[in-house]
Amino acid sequence: MYSILLQDSSWATFIGRFHPAIVHFPIGFLLIAALLELGRRWGKIAVSENVVVFILLWSAISATFACGAGYLLSLSGGYDVNLLDNHMWKGIGVAVFAWAAWLVKSDKLQKALPAGKLIYLPAILVATALTLSAGHDGGSLTHGEGYLTQYTPEPFRSLAGLPPLKAEPTEIKPIADVQQAVVYTDIVQPILQTKCTQCHSSSKSKGDLRMDQLALLAKGGENGPAFIAGKSAESDMIKRCLLPENDDEHMPPKGKPQLTTDQIALLSWWIDQGAPADKKVSQLTVPEAIKPALASLTKGAPAGSDKISEPGVLSLKVPKADDRVIEDLRKTGLIVNTLSQDQNLLEISAVNLPGFNDKQMELLKPVAQQVTWLKLGGTSITDAAFEQIAKFPNLSKLHVEHTATSDKGIAMLKPLPYLGYINVVDTKVGDAGLKAVAGMKALRSIYVWQSAVTDSAVSQVGKQFPDLLVMNGFNEATAAEFVKAGDKSDPEEVKNK
Structure with missing residues (x-):
């Protein structure tokens, strides 16, 4: 057991991840002990020395446990080595001086070291100072170097000798002429800067991965x-986006700003084109399915933003949903977002409700007209839910991945006039289901990885409907076939695959 904990393992990571929680105990105990001691010495408060001794004991114990958990967490890697060393030794120093302060205060060293009480006050002050300094390093390790001082306002910024505040990019700026844009510099790099480099840059490189430079x-x-x-479907940075958002391996991590569907489509297209460093859009093959994502870069909204991009849906104008209905939906745990204020269209997601079932689909009846994006991936729905889904006339994107969906359910979607994207990854949908929806007028992409759909059916549908992207996962032969056919492996909507 000890050997397992002393090396990178699931046990070590499990225990190590408690470090951020445990480390708050010595911080609190030491600060309380220092304040009580100062207050007692200044005559401001009356407190028993036994109380201070008790608090110091628990500060030393918790600091020791925090050091152990911190060491185990460090085994997982991905941290700046020098910063990690500083943080570690400061943390050890906190524990050492906390134990020293307790030993002296409790008279444990009185006989062995009569002059021991002289080191009591310096010990507690040093331990407190190291706690604050180690906390600063811990924030930098977790969130990037300079995390605590990054947004220091003026005039304190100048007084501290800090460089001028540099605004972090939060969105992709519109491109005047997308055809002349350098794909990596003007499209790929801005996407990575807004969504990836917070954890993968020079200041913080989780997993020893840096995404702030192409070579790295x-x-x-x-x-x-x-x-x-040339193989986006086999690329780790794309595959991680295909995982459920609750998966530990999904990137960006849950709770962080996620890459949009168009953004992942553009990244995948760049990789499929060979990941060039200096090629312009006009110099690369642009499949029909990727053109909407590129076109959105010239507008005021960044690619893949919450602006509706499907041509048919753009012309829609539906009545505003009842605010009370939306509030009731949110109370059940559903995520309800307005995608377009002027059109009143909604996105509804059950990403946090794995138990969402067929009966609960009745809750969505009052907003049937407004729902255009519906995310039911990973829920408990079956084919019975599609009787209700088929009554959403303006549905344009549907996620039912990792559910019990089969051919029977998927075939019910045929009458929907605006449905352009379907995700049936890891479902029971087979060849019959694929062929049933392949001819839908608005359908641009369907993701069938790990479903019952066969490669032969994908090939047949691809020949019959050349403008339809059928993404069948990480099969090398399929990927090669797409590339050979002119790179029709448009990764549109890959994000929630």
Whole structure:
């Protein structure tokens, strides 16, 4: 057991992740002990020395446990080595001086070291100072170097000798002429800067991966190269986006700003084109399905933003949903977002409700007209739910991945006039289901990885409907076939696959 904990393992990571929680105990105990001691010495408060001794004991114990958990967490890697060393030794110093203060205060060293009480006050003050300094390093390790001082306002910024505040990019700026845009510099790099480099840059490189420079991105991290040129479906940076958001391996992590569907489509297209460093859009093959994502870059909204991009849906104008109905839906745990204020269209997601079932679909009846994006992936729905889904006339995107969906349910979607994207990854949908929806007028992409759909059916549908993207996962032969056919492996909507 001890050998397992002294090396990177699931047990070590499990225990190590308690470090951020445990570390708050010595911080609190030491600060309380220091304040009580100062207050007692100044005559401001009357407190028993036994109380201070008790608090110091628990500060020393909790600091020791925090050191142990911190060491186990460090085994997982991905931290700046020098910063990690500083943080570690400061943490050990906190524990050592906390124990020293307790030993002296409790008279444990009185006989062995008569002059021991002279080191009591310096010990508690040093322990407190190290706690604050180690906390600063811990914030930098977790959130990037300079995390605590990053947004220091003026005039304190100048007084501290800090450089001028540099605004972090939060969105992709519109491109005047997308055809002349350098794909990596003007499209790929801005996407990575807004969604990835917070955890993968020079100040913080989780998994030893840096995504702030193309050479370092190509080099990869502890899990190997981040991408394989020409094969987006086999590239780790794309595959992680295909995982459920609750999966520990999903990137960006749950709770962080997620890459939009168009953004992942553009990244995948760049990789499929060989991940060039200096090629312009006009110099690369642009499949029909990727053109809407590129076109959105010239507008005021960044690619893949919450602006509706489907041509048919753009013309829709539906009545505003009742605010009380939306509030009731949110109370059940559903996520309800307005995608377009002027059109009143809604996105409804059950990402946090794995138990959401067929009966609960009745809750969505009052907003049937307004729902255009519906995310039911990973829920408990079956084919019975599609009787209700088929009554959403303006549905344009549907996620039912990782559910019990089969051919019977998926076939009910045929009458929907605006449905352009379907995700049936890891379902029971087979060849019959694929063929049933392939001819839908608005359908641009369907994701069937790990379903019952066969490669032969994908090939047949591809020939019959050349403008339809059928993404069948990480099969090398399929990927090669798409590339050979002119790179029709448009990764539109890959994000929630």
